[in-house]
Amino acid sequence: MRALFRFKSFVFDPTRRNTLVSFSKSSKSKTHKTPSKIQAESVAITSLFNEITEILGSDVVESDETTRLRFPVSGETNVMTGGDGALVSCTQGVRENAKVGFSGEDGEAQKVVLEEFDVSPVVHEITSVVRADDDILVSMEDKLEKLSFRFEPKIVEKVLKRCFKVPHLALRFFSWAKDKDGFSHKVGVYNTLLSIAGEARDLDMVDELVKEMERNNCDKDIRTWTILISVYGKAKKIGKGLLVFEKMRKSGFEPDAAAYNIMIRSLCIAGRGDLALEFYKEMIEMGITFGLRTYKMLLDCIAKSEKVDVVQSIADNMVRICEISEHDAFGYLLKSFCISGKIKEALELIRELKTKEVCLDTKYFEILVKGLCRANRMVDALEIVDIMKKRKLDDSNVYGIIISGYLRQNDVSKALEQLEVIKNAGHSPRVSTYTEIMQHLFKMKQFHKGCNLFNEMIENGIEPDSVAITAVVAGHLGQNQVAEAWKVFSSMEEKGIKPTWKSYSIFVKELCRSAKYDEILKLLNQMHASKIAIRDDMFSWVISCMEKNGEKEKIEHVKEIQKKCKSYPQELSVSYKTELRQEEELVDDYNHPQVVQLSAPPPASSAVDKMDVQAICRMLSSSRDWERTRESLEKSTVEFTPELVVEVLRNSMIQGNTVLRFFSWVGKRNGYKQSAEAYNMSIKVAGCGKDFKQMRNLFYEMRRQGCLITQDTWAIMIMQYGRTGLTNIAIKTFKEMKDMGLIPSSSTFKCLITVLCQKKGRNVEEATRTFREMIRAGYAPDRELVQDYLGCLCEVGNTKEAKRCLDSLGKIGFPVPVAYSIYIRALCRIGKLEEALAELANFKGDRSLLDQFTYGSIVHGLLLKGQLQEALDKVNSMKEMGIKPGVHVYTSLIVHFFKEKQLEKVLETCQKMEEESCEPSVVTYTAMICGYMSLGKAEEAWKAFRNMKEKGASPDFKTYSKFINCLCQAGKSEDALNLLSEMLDKGIAPSTVNFRTVFYGLNREGKQDLARSVLQKKSALAAQRKVSA
Structure with a gap:
């Protein structure tokens, strides 16, 4: 991976022009603060806040445009800005990129071409056939054959762009069209397909398309590489994105502003500010940069670190490069500090504004109040609101922020008190404020209070929106009051509000939960009559729900509605044309960010220093005496940041005891606050060491500290319980997460299903139930999960459920050839070769594609049966096909x-x-x-074994385990003991089975002293990994 980061050294210039802010040394000092200074530091922060409140409370507000801080937080738009938020003046030096089409002329040409596409009868006719696909008797392919068109690459590409939201149909159309007269493999077609697959988050399809490009000698262009970087970035596959970026360079394509822009955004979204900074440095050195929107993302991401000087420099560059005013830059900086929980830095910025004689308007008070609420400093937030009230700047917005802060702490009573404060102050509460309180009341089973609040809102002349009405509908359904729910839902139309897809979705889910199947059919029919697009995942929820209760007749009714919804008229409606145009534009604009050229490179700073990480890891591994280790840490000059702590935890996972003590120690340091990512990693460390008591303690501590507990946190705990066979506890943890009000994410579902399918602690019934729930929730499983699930079903002989799984995967857009190839692989691995061959013979899709996917599995199955010649014949036949x-x-x-x-x-x-x-x-x-x-x-x-290591293929846990077993069976247990030591040296924790195998082997060979040393190693490892020993 070193080759990916060959960046030159790049240091921020302390003498740069236009410095926005000069923070006090306390906010960016790298000197160590001893515990004796904690109280003094706390007093200093309080003193700073008091000083700020005096500053804010002493001035008289004037609406002078020259001094007012103008941050376009809401709907205010700067007339000088473009679509990306970058100023128009910034785009005058756009870096030339004719191939991708970033120039203004190319944009105009693209617009003309799009207009031509919209009126093309050929493209419309083909698209209507592809997207309909509702006739059971006549397939889409047969209908396309009758059209008698020449399917040239341009036509195929245009049709694919209009199938952006139906990736399974797009791939099916492409598989058919590529064999027709007039078609040739052009890079534009593949770029469109890659964009479609990327938007669908189907990385398996992306990989297959790249391979197909290579098989058909279709060279990638600059846009192909940019799309791939964007696809992996959006999927948070940062490692793959970095590899593609490096391959792009090796292929002779110099990364342009678009590629850098996408890479930096992806890294910021993934929370990898350290890597984003490295790319930013390289951009600066090359004389290119990006628009204001990406600058703000980078600013928000880096503000989470302790590198205040870096944040300041980025803000300086925003002023110099994007030519925004210092007033706006102050606003962005303040918002970034508040979002990141850097309240001290935000307060110092306010003090700096005072020295520059800049007056803050209402929006900036709101930013500060929101930041204080996020940091759970409600008392301080209320003090700021009091100052606003004295200066007559308070309004319903700022009180709404206070109410949201209390609701985030589940303190509904104080939220209701603040609602009364708003009304007594003569302000009208916002609809969103009422809605937020009602949702919490319904969740806490205080139904009547929630309804009274809704009635009060209407009596006060505040018109509810679709979100508020939907919240009341959900409240009624929670009380099993279906008739009242319908009455409230119908009131939307009376008020001139059109129910959104989200409103219908919530209504359907609540009806499914109550098993009101007649009402569901009524609602689906209403959606169809109102021309609301019903997605396949909604049909999947409903059908799965009805299947559980044996409602076969109603399932048929639902499928009839689904067919109606999929049908498209021959003459496309205006709304449909608009949708197609939007999809085309979405594909064409997939990777076209606005970019600007840089005149003079500004300075930058380094991210997490790998040398610092290694130094701390060496300290932690140097001694098992924690007191000695702590003394070394106290003397260290390393600046501890949450990012550095995460890396230390990741690299020292096998030393759970010491590294978790380090985590606790660093969390108590003055000026340091643990991040959610650091807590997640510490929970993983404890779980990997089977220290489940400590894992739970860290979870409770994380909650007490006010860190955001997401589905990722729960997924880590579920995986740690499950991988050791404690699947019943994993299931309870999953239910506990849902009871806390969190909706399971794709990763949470995947973790639970994966551990339920493994042999240790296997629970097939629960795995099936969870997999169906995942499909109903609208999540598409990835290839790895489908492989685990189908493999498990085949191993227990439940091929009926496996076939049902194939059907459901096809309905949600999972590539059918890929699904069948996984099923055939699973059959071959359990020795059911005949069934696998029968499935292959009966497959009705693209047989050639399935043959490519499955021939390795078939060869494996033939060899298991001892049919060597048949296996070799299969290999030779694939060679003849060029594979x-x-x-x-x-x-x-x-x-x-x-x-x-x-x-x-x-x-x-x-x-x-x-x-x-x-x-x-x-x-x-x-x-x-x-x-x-x-x-x-x-x-x-x-x-x-030695050759393996010399070639760079590092032995993994399975390699060591199998070698140890073989050595012990061969009477060479002493060599196996040496392998145990090597595993520990490489940071691979041997399992209990590994220790037991060597222990029994040594005893059989009469080497009892060495056998006792195995037990000592096992005990030492347990003590090394656990805090709760």
């Missing part, structure tokens, strides 16, 4: 030849791999080690 055997095929052959004791064939297979530049994987090396051991050739096994 070379992959590493998994060669590995299967090696395993088979070892089993048959045909060492010459093994060596011959290895020679073929080398000739075809097929690098052996860790699995291949592991198979060779076990094979040699099975033939009694221990020396050859060790040679393969």
